[in-house]
Amino acid sequence: MIRVQHLSKHFCNVKAVDDISFEVKEHENLILLGTSGCGKTTTLKMLNRLIEADSGEIAINGKSIKGQSPEALRIGIGYVLQNNGLFPHYTVAQNIAIVPQLLKWDKKKIENRTAELLEKLHLSVDYLKAYPPELSGGQQQRVGLARALAADPAVLLMDEPFAALDNVTRSKIHAEFKALDELKRKTIIMVTHDVQEAFELGDRICLMDKGRIVQDGTPAELLFKPKNDFVKEFLKEQRLLLEFKTITVKSLWHLLSNEEIKGMGPGILVDYKVDLWTVLERATFFNAERLNMMNLENKEMKTVSFESLTAAFYQYKKQQAHE
Amino acid sequence: MNEQQSLWEFMRQQSDKLAEQTLQHIGLTFISLFIAVLIGLPLGVFISRRKQFSGGVLGVAGVLQTIPSIALLGFMIPVLGIGPKPAITALLLYALLPIIRNTYTGITGVDAAVKEAAVAMGMSKWQVLFKVELPLAMPVIFAGIRTATVITVGVATLASYIAAGGLGEFIFGGISLNNTNMILAGAIPAAMLAILFDFLLSRLQKLDSKKLKMAAIALPVILILLSSFYLIPKTYATKLKAGFTPEFMGRQDGNLGLQSKYGLHINTVVISDAVMYKAAYQKQLDVISGYSTDGRLKAYGLLVLEDDKKIFPPYYAAPIVREDALQRYPDLENTLNLLAGKINDSTMTALNYQTDYLHQTPERVAKFFLTQNKLFRPARNGNAGIIRIGSKIFGEQYILANMYSMLIKGYTDYDVSTKTGLGGTKICFDALTNNQIDFYPEYTGTGLLTILNPPAKEVAALTLNKDATYRYVADGFDKKYQVKWLKPIGFNNTYALMMRAEQAQKLNIKTISNLKRYLDSK
Ligand SMILES: Nc1ncnc2c1ncn2[C@@H]1O[C@H](COP(=O)(O)OP(=O)(O)O)[C@@H](O)[C@H]1O
Numbered sequence: 111m112i113r114v115q116h117l118s119k120h121f122c123n124v125k126a127v128d129d130i131s132f133e134v135k136e137h138e139n140l141i142l143l144g145t146s147g148c149g150k151t152t153t154l155k156m157l158n159r160l161i162e163a164d165s166g167e168i169a170i171n172g173k174s175i176k177g178q179s180p181e182a183l184r185i186g187i188g189y190v191l192q193n194n195g196l197f198p199h200y201t202v203a204q205n206i207a208i209v210p211q212l213l214k215w216d217k218k219k220i221e222n223r224t225a226e227l228l229e230k231l232h233l234s235v236d237y238l239k240a241y242p243p244e245l246s247g248g249q250q251q252r253v254g255l256a257r258a259l260a261a262d263p264a265v266l267l268m269d270e271p272f273a274a275l276d277n278v279t280r281s282k283i284h285a286e287f288k289a290l291d292e293l294k295r296k297t298i299i300m301v302t303h304d305v306q307e308a309f310e311l312g313d314r315i316c317l318m319d320k321g322r323i324v325q326d327g328t329p330a331e332l333l334f335k336p337k338n339d340f341v342k343e344f345l346k347e348q349r350l351l352l353e354f355k356t357i358t359v360k361s362l363w364h365l366l367s368n369e370e371i372k373g374m375g376p377g378i379l380v381d382y383k384v385d386l387w388t389v390l391e392r393a394t395f396f397n398a399e400r401l402n403m404m405n406l407e408n409k410e411m412k413t414v415s416f417e418s419l420t421a422a423f424y425q426y427k428k429q430q431a432h433e
Numbered sequence: 434m435n436e437q438q439s440l441w442e443f444m445r446q447q448s449d450k451l452a453e454q455t456l457q458h459i460g461l462t463f464i465s466l467f468i469a470v471l472i473g474l475p476l477g478v479f480i481s482r483r484k485q486f487s488g489g490v491l492g493v494a495g496v497l498q499t500i501p502s503i504a505l506l507g508f509m510i511p512v513l514g515i516g517p518k519p520a521i522t523a524l525l526l527y528a529l530l531p532i533i534r535n536t537y538t539g540i541t542g543v544d545a546a547v548k549e550a551a552v553a554m555g556m557s558k559w560q561v562l563f564k565v566e567l568p569l570a571m572p573v574i575f576a577g578i579r580t581a582t583v584i585t586v587g588v589a590t591l592a593s594y595i596a597a598g599g600l601g602e603f604i605f606g607g608i609s610l611n612n613t614n615m616i617l618a619g620a621i622p623a624a625m626l627a628i629l630f631d632f633l634l635s636r637l638q639k640l641d642s643k644k645l646k647m648a649a650i651a652l653p654v655i656l657i658l659l660s661s662f663y664l665i666p667k668t669y670a671t672k673l674k675a676g677f678t679p680e681f682m683g684r685q686d687g688n689l690g691l692q693s694k695y696g697l698h699i700n701t702v703v704i705s706d707a708v709m710y711k712a713a714y715q716k717q718l719d720v721i722s723g724y725s726t727d728g729r730l731k732a733y734g735l736l737v738l739e740d741d742k743k744i745f746p747p748y749y750a751a752p753i754v755r756e757d758a759l760q761r762y763p764d765l766e767n768t769l770n771l772l773a774g775k776i777n778d779s780t781m782t783a784l785n786y787q788t789d790y791l792h793q794t795p796e797r798v799a800k801f802f803l804t805q806n807k808l809f810r811p812a813r814n815g816n817a818g819i820i821r822i823g824s825k826i827f828g829e830q831y832i833l834a835n836m837y838s839m840l841i842k843g844y845t846d847y848d849v850s851t852k853t854g855l856g857g858t859k860i861c862f863d864a865l866t867n868n869q870i871d872f873y874p875e876y877t878g879t880g881l882l883t884i885l886n887p888p889a890k891e892v893a894a895l896t897l898n899k900d901a902t903y904r905y906v907a908d909g910f911d912k913k914y915q916v917k918w919l920k921p922i923g924f925n926n927t928y929a930l931m932m933r934a935e936q937a938q939k940l941n942i943k944t945i946s947n948l949k950r951y952l953d954s955k
């Protein structure tokens with residue numbers, strides 16, 4: 111869907127982006143991950159020509175982005191910024207209507223679309239007439255997202271969209287983000303410096319450093335097949351957490367066997383598609399002793415103890431490392 | 434002007450003029466402001482786009498604003514002449530800086546994330562400007578316009594210096610006529626206009642963005658409307674155009690007398706003495722009020738029209754001396770009288786021309802004149818006492834003081850100390866009566882009207898005859914102040930109407946009555 115080839119950008123003598131290439135498939139969620147200053151924003155902005163590349167090619171749907179006017183290109187690409195960039199002199203409704211209005215939609219259609227987005231993003235219609243400064247940070251960010259989605263663009267670019275939010279709000283929005291069906295139909299490139307966020311939201315991650323892509327792969331690939339020490343080092347601090355979040359029950363399925371568990375403790379039912387972190391969280395919450403894993407495809411069920419799940423996890427890791 | 438008049442009475446009496454001047458003032462302010470916005474706003478936008486020009490543009494606008502207003506008006510005259518054009522130009526130049534600067538600050542101050550979002554959503558450059566940058570910068574831009582308005586209302590009072598009207602006519606007329614009511618009649622409305630506009634614009638600034646949008650549309654309409662006040666035509670137009678100083682406009686022995694005694698009605702603008710002569714020379718004015726011995730008469734080829742109905746009081750110059758000094762220095766009177774009858778109007782004009790226009794020193798001019806008239810004698814360097822000479826603060830008085838100084842040093846054994854540049858009549862005369870100087874040259878008309886100030890009826894009778902005036906002041910000063918008027922020097926430095934000599938000749942106008950006849954003829 112999006113193909114980037116040999117893209118470079120210099121600022122004076124700083125190589126902000128240095129000959130990078132990557133591809134994003136349709137409906138995929140690609141994360142550009144890296145420390146501050148590694149060239150993520152510059153890369154992102156070259157995609158909608160907020161910054162013109164020095165060299166390299168960018169094609170969306172097989173067509174070079176230079177084939178049309180920057181304005182026409184941008185109208186078809188949603189853009190969400192860290193500081194939301196909402197127009198302070200426009201109401202929430204007017205903010206959401208900006209792109210539809212540029213596209214000259216009729217009034218009714220705009221109203222319907224706005225109402226639909228508000229509902230999907232859990233915003234009350236009472237806010238329609240409010241001005242952005244009257245909203246909380248989380249609400250502003252939701253409006254920012256609604257604005258980017260208003261004209262239903264196929265591609266969404268997001269630059270640290272949740273970085274300015276507090277932790278509680280952020281994890282809430284993460285959950286909503288993952289659940290939002292609208293976003294499942296989008297090809298998304300999201301920039302973040304937050305490793306957890308990258309692993310939680312990304313189908314694929316490009317880990318960047320000094321203007322180059324160090325590794326381009328799925329979260330599991332980055333974790334279990336790091337290309338070099340930089341990648342290992344980058345993930346070291348949160349490694350265990352990331353592993354728990356990346357590995358699903360499904361991927362351990364073959365290592366688990368049904369057990370007879372004695373004791374009176376409660377059991378919980380777990381969809382085998384969820385990650386280990388979620389299982390752990392829920393088990394702790396309910397103080398569960400039996401974990402009833404359910405393969406929803408063939409309705410196979412395995413009951414395991416906490417200990418055997420952990421053992422399977424370590425075994426899996428060992429296998430991955432040797433593959 | 435004996436009778437004390439309340440400000441209110443004055444304003445009521447002059448309500449026509451007051452209304453006209455106020456409307457002119459508003460008009461002048463808003464035409465300038467309107468054009469300043471038309472220029473300043475785009476310029477501000479431009480330099481916010483091309484930052485490399487911002488320093489230069491803001492610098493030039495800043496320098497313009499530091500030029501003293503009078504000087505700026507002065508610079509305009511050679512290029513744009515007199516009247517509204519140079520006044521509006523000068524005013525708009527003053528108004529530019531706050532408008533350009535605030536537009537620039539306002540636009541560059543718009544949150545970069547908001548601008549970026551606008552561009553990223555596919556807005557064109559113009560859409561970003563009109564939908565995002567200008568609306569968000571509007572409060573700051575309004576603040577700039579507000580500053581500019583207050584500045585312009587204030588500076589517009591100076592427009593009356595160059596015949597562009599406005600409340601300055603009252604203010605500066607009042608200052609030169611020492612008429613407080615007149616000053617206030619101009620100053621109070623001017624101040625109120627400034628306060629009112631400031632208040633209205635401050636309200637505008639506080640509006641929320643939606644109403645602000647409406648205001649941004651309404652503002653140009655209001656500006657144009659207010660500007661049009663200035664275009665209300667003058668009451669009458671005549672074949673010739675006159676320019677009178679604010680002082681002359683308000684005096685019985687000035688324009689009022691011209692109207693009542695001669696029935697002279699001429700299309701008149703108010704203008705400062707500083708630019709009036711040149712404006713006549715450049716044919717922007719045909720008739721001006723002036724002083725009959727002004728050096729610029731000669732410089733610009735102007736002709737004094739004879740005052741055949743004697744509305745201008747005689748202002749014959751003569752030394753006035755403390756009587757105790759005359760007794761103490763017995764040779765003084767004869768020496769001072771050496772100059773009596775020696776300088777007529779045209780001679781004095783020529784002498785003034787040499788100092789004022791050719792910038793020769795008064796000393797050199799005085800010596801040259803005395804030598805030519807065989808009056809000069811080298812200084813005797815005596816020490817029989819010191820005579821203290823005073824003079825007012827203009828060229829003619831400096832020349833006379835120098836002549837007297839040379840005569841005293843050459844013909845007597847007295848030495849001389851001079852206290853020249855003693856401000857106006859009041860300061861000079863006080864110095865004399867307080868025994869700080871012994872004598873100075875004074876004018877009969879001034880002695881009569883400014884110092885003795887008899888009832889209006891008596892003045893009217895006295896001023897018809899120069900000798901009667903002289904006798905009256907000589908008598909009055911002697912009795913009241915023990916000051917003696919010596920013999921007149923010969924010239925009469927009075928108010929006068931003047932025209933370009935060549936035009937007066939062509940139209941066959943020699944007297945003010947001739948002028949009236951010409952104006953009345955079809
Ligand atoms: N407009 C610019 N002018 C000069 N240098 C810039 C500009 N934008 C970014 N840079 C530099 O380019 C590098 C990459 O910046 P950026 O893409 O913003 O990094 P990131 O988004 O990963 O933090 C940094 O060293 C930054 O200082």
Ligand SMILES: [Mg+2]
Pocket residue numbers: 147150151152
């Ligand atoms: Mg960045």
